[in-house]
Amino acid sequence: MARTRLIQAIHDAVVEEMARDPKVIVYGEDVELSIVGDLRGVHEQFGHDRIRNTPICETTLTGMAVGLAAAGYHVVLQMMFANFMYTGMDAIGNQMSKLRLMTGGQMELPITIIATIGGGSSNAAQHSDTPYPMLMNLGGLNVAVPATPADAKGLTKTAIRSRNPCVILEPNGRGGELGEVPDGEHLVPFGKAAVRTEGDAVTVVAIGRMVRPALAAAAALAADGVNAEVIDPRTLVPFDAGGVLASVRKTGRLVVVDEARECCSAASQIAAVVAEQGFSSLKGPILRVTTPNVAIPYAPNAEAHVIPGEARIAAAVRALLGRGEDRGRGVPA
Numbered sequence: 001m002a003r004t005r006l007i008q009a010i011h012d013a014v015v016e017e018m019a020r021d022p023k024v025i026v027y028g029e030d031v032e033l034s035i036v037g038d039l040r041g042v043h044e045q046f047g048h049d050r051i052r053n054t055p056i057c058e059t060t061l062t063g064m065a066v067g068l069a070a071a072g073y074h075v076v077l078q079m080m081f082a083n084f085m086y087t088g089m090d091a092i093g094n095q096m097s098k099l100r101l102m103t104g105g106q107m108e109l110p111i112t113i114i115a116t117i118g119g120g121s122s123n124a125a126q127h128s129d130t131p132y133p134m135l136m137n138l139g140g141l142n143v144a145v146p147a148t149p150a151d152a153k154g155l156t157k158t159a160i161r162s163r164n165p166c167v168i169l170e171p172n173g174r175g176g177e178l179g180e181v182p183d184g185e186h187l188v189p190f191g192k193a194a195v196r197t198e199g200d201a202v203t204v205v206a207i208g209r210m211v212r213p214a215l216a217a218a219a220a221l222a223a224d225g226v227n228a229e230v231i232d233p234r235t236l237v238p239f240d241a242g243g244v245l246a247s248v249r250k251t252g253r254l255v256v257v258d259e260a261r262e263c264c265s266a267a268s269q270i271a272a273v274v275a276e277q278g279f280s281s282l283k284g285p286i287l288r289v290t291t292p293n294v295a296i297p298y299a300p301n302a303e304a305h306v307i308p309g310e311a312r313i314a315a316a317v318r319a320l321l322g323r324g325e326d327r328g329r330g331v332p333a
Helices: 006-020 042-046 058-070 082-096 132-136 149-161 208-223 241-251 266-277 300-306 310-320
Strands: 002-005 024-028 051-053 074-081 111-117 142-144 166-171 178-181 194-197 202-206 228-232 235-237 254-261 287-291
Touching: 002 006, 002 149, 006 024, 006 042, 006 074, 006 149, 006 166, 006 178, 024 058, 042 051, 058 074, 058 082, 058 111, 074 082, 082 111, 082 132, 111 149, 132 142, 132 166, 132 235, 132 266, 142 149, 149 166, 149 178, 166 208, 194 208, 202 208, 202 241, 202 310, 208 228, 208 254, 208 310, 228 241, 241 254, 241 266, 254 266, 254 310, 266 287, 287 310
Parallel strands: 024 051, 024 074, 074 111, 111 166, 142 166, 202 228, 202 254, 254 287
Antiparallel strands: 002 178, 142 235, 194 228
């Protein structure tokens, strides 16, 4: 295995799929320069016919993706920040997510949108959202949230090969982190969660960038004799409900850590699924550790105050076990 940075893992996935399939094309804002870094050098390798800069107009970008995919291309659209999908939502919500159903399966839309999500880099309110709940609700998009370089590569390759539209959401501020990536062909299936650390006292489901602080919290809790099982869903659509329910049957307790805002978060959906299908296994309430319902502030100290971290996750687990007061829903004291 080679140790690779997360953005490099996505780069390698795109390059391998472009080399494998001449129908794979890439475009987006500043992709030739690749400010994000995940497509750096791809233009020099494949040329202007297969990777191209576009104007700053997300409505056009997402509409182009639908048209190109309908014409037989495998589209990779780099949208930089997930917030930019708000201005491209007409084609995403009304076309991309619905046309396969509306055409009775006659139209396939092999589209992969790549965008960064979350705070942690002082990119301010219009560049720091975690909007996957909006995408999950559409019902026609696969949504992947990799937390490691290996998963970033494997999920990106799976997305590009899919006949359905997929969204790969990169964790903001984590692209430079190193991790082992298997050599050779490496794909990660959608709908299969990963157990990052095993335990029997509480299940902690942590999404995307929240995996790292969840693992840090689990290590701190282990020092107190609390063995937390940390589960990384990897994909939110499809979601591995069976894997989470199996863990809850073992531990009897659930904490869901989600950088999305508390209202209508992915954490809310996961909590609802476990409450409906695994209620008899629960020994206490399900707790959510989320971002409060505010815009993400620019100031680093204010940003850190609202985004879930190790301390809030550990406090929520201790509260669930009757060892503390804070249930993790608010901002830290």
